[in-house]
Amino acid sequence: xxxxxxxxxxxxxxxxxxxxxxxxxxxxxxxxxxxxxxxxxxxxxxxxxxxxxxxxxxxxxxxxxxxxxxxxxxxxxxxxxxxxxxxxxxxxxxxxxxxxxxxxxxxxxxxxxxxxxx
Amino acid sequence: xxxxxxxxxxxxxxxxxxxxxxxxxxxxxxxxxxxxxxxxxxxxxxxxxxxxxxxxxxxxxxxxxxxxxxxxxxxxxxxxxxxxxxxxxxxxxxxxxxxxxxxxxxxxxxxxxxxx
Numbered sequence: 001x002x003x004x005x006x007x008x009x010x011x012x013x014x015x016x017x018x019x020x021x022x023x024x025x026x027x028x029x030x031x032x033x034x035x036x037x038x039x040x041x042x043x044x045x046x047x048x049x050x051x052x053x054x055x056x057x058x059x060x061x062x063x064x065x066x067x068x069x070x071x072x073x074x075x076x077x078x079x080x081x082x083x084x085x086x087x088x089x090x091x092x093x094x095x096x097x098x099x100x101x102x103x104x105x106x107x108x109x110x111x112x113x114x115x116x117x118x
Numbered sequence: 119x120x121x122x123x124x125x126x127x128x129x130x131x132x133x134x135x136x137x138x139x140x141x142x143x144x145x146x147x148x149x150x151x152x153x154x155x156x157x158x159x160x161x162x163x164x165x166x167x168x169x170x171x172x173x174x175x176x177x178x179x180x181x182x183x184x185x186x187x188x189x190x191x192x193x194x195x196x197x198x199x200x201x202x203x204x205x206x207x208x209x210x211x212x213x214x215x216x217x218x219x220x221x222x223x224x225x226x227x228x229x230x231x232x233x234x
Contacts, residue, residue, distance in 0.1 A: 004161070006161075042122075042223075042226050045221060056221070105150050106152075106167065111160050111161045
């Protein structure tokens with residue numbers, strides 16, 4: 001596998017279900033991101049992890065719970081979602097600056113998980 | 119806060135037509151500017167970038183120039199192909215925490231449909 005992969009690609013879940021989205025990056029990056037893409041709206045940044053620590057939580061409801069066990073993997077745990085949470089969820093990674101070197105502001109995206117909440 | 123505004127679509131063109139997709143931004147600092155492209159069923163791919171005023175980013179026949187005086191980063195291509203049909207996103211980087219993690223702020227995206 002190369003780049004950024006996401007599974008599953010499609011997910012349909014009821015409002016009372018619990019499911020998880022998985023993202024894996026094969027680029028050796030140290031930062032990972034979750035975005036929500038809804039029709040006719042800008043991409044919404046949800047969470048940012050840098051060096052496995054969450055550095056941003058953009059006022060995301062608690063029914064979304066991220067987890068970053070290591071720099072290559074990122075999860076988004078979902079529970080008791082609402083129909084308005086139906087969207088394309090995109091994962092991205094980047095190489096952030098660390099004290100001994102330089103980073104890059106380019107982000108690399110996975111193909112996304114199309115989530116439908118019924 | 120920082121923001122990006124791009125023209126609403128869809129933009130429908132015939133093959134070999136000239137393309138312009140307008141993008142303007144507001145930023146308090148000196149961000150890098152990007153164009154990303156999203157083909158159907160795929161994630162976003164970086165198309166081109168520019169890191170400072172008057173820089174021109176280019177890739178696959180697409181170009182955009184970082185214009186600080188007009189706070190713009192318009193995307194152009196001289197002759198579009200059917201395979202260019204996609205959604206195009208303008209974005210800027212907003213330096214994040216301690217200069218380490220960069221945030222990207224995106225526009226709403228512009229759908230380009232190229233007809234044969």
